[in-house]
Amino acid sequence: MTDWPRVQLHVVTGKGGTGKSTVAAALALALATSGRNVLLCEVEGRQGIARMFDVDPLPYAERRIATGLPVAPADGLEPGPPGVVHALHIDPEAALLEYLSMYYKLGRAGRALDKFGVVEFATTIAPGVRDVLLTGKVFEAVQRNSRNKGATQYDAVVLDAPPTGRIVQFLNVSDELAGLAKVGPIKHQSDTMMTLFRSPRTAVHLVTVLEEMPVQETADGIAELEAARLPVGGVVVNLVRPRDLEADDLAAARAGTLDRDRLAKDLAAAGLPDGDLAEGLVDGLVVEAHDHAVRRALEDTQREVVAELGRPTYELPRLPGGVDLGGLYELAGELRAQGLA
Secondary structure (H helix, E strand, C coil): CCCCCCCCEEEEEECCCCCHHHHHHHHHHHHCCCCCEEEEEECCCCCHHHHHHCCCCCCCCCEEEEECCCCCHHHCCCCCCCCEEEEEECCHHHHHHHHHHHHHCCCHHHHHHHHCCHHHHHHHHCHHHHHHHHHHHHHHHHCCCCCCCCCCCCCEEEEECCCHHHHHHHHCHHHHCCCCCCCCHHHHHHHHHHHHHCCCCEEEEEEECCCHHHHHHHHHHHHHHHHCCCCEEEEEEEEECCCCCCHHHHHHHHHCCCCHHHHHHHHHHCCCCCCHHHHHHHHHHHHHHHHHHHHHHHHHHHHHHHHCCCCCEEEEECCCCCCCHHHHHHHHHHHHHHCCC
């Protein structure tokens, strides 16, 4: 069962380096179950979705890129074909041309403006307008109705959003436009979007790792979102190290008192030769164990801080081989098992 049954728009943010794009991709795969259609959007111009799913660079158009996880007996869902993940790379200039065509009927004229650099000028000089255009496309994907003839209807939309430090400004488009547009179509559009962004149909999930700065930025981000009346979702703790060692072994590794003779015997039992090679391997293992134990102690401290944030928390492991498509499916399975999707 999911912790977010009413949510249609999942916004994923996090400090740079925490893996928010990876989490957004895994969440999209996890949500695409039992025939559900999911749209995964990116707005930062990095073509990260294409790299993660090993597909060609995405145009400003929705493209099918993957199928979701199959239904498992524990999911409580009706058996059926997996859902589909579509992707959309939202470019602000293309979004502005689409906006001009929809609201001002500027088809060829809009493209002419693009050639003269007017589009780039407009999206650079007024960042609030740029954010309205980017979020407006996401809003349209969530709100599709009979007027959007031929367009795919999505059960959920996942937005790989800007980092935590900019997420409130990015989503709070109505306030950001207050000094730029007090009336007109773009003001009306921003006000309408805020009804979705501040509703229970939206959740802003924050991604962190168990380090002091990212955890503190997550706490600050939650406070800023709440102050802006934007709905806070869960906290996804990414890149968690294995927790296989017992507390006593971790303490010994941290103190440098591991039983070296026992390690040497275990290596010999595994078929490794004796002598200098074995001694060097023991030395290396002791150093690695110490570093791991110190890191685990830091993670445990920060895990307590995360727990005090009072939000549903989900943990994703550090994958030894890095994140490829198979790794994304593995992480998607973790998110679904823990209730985020």
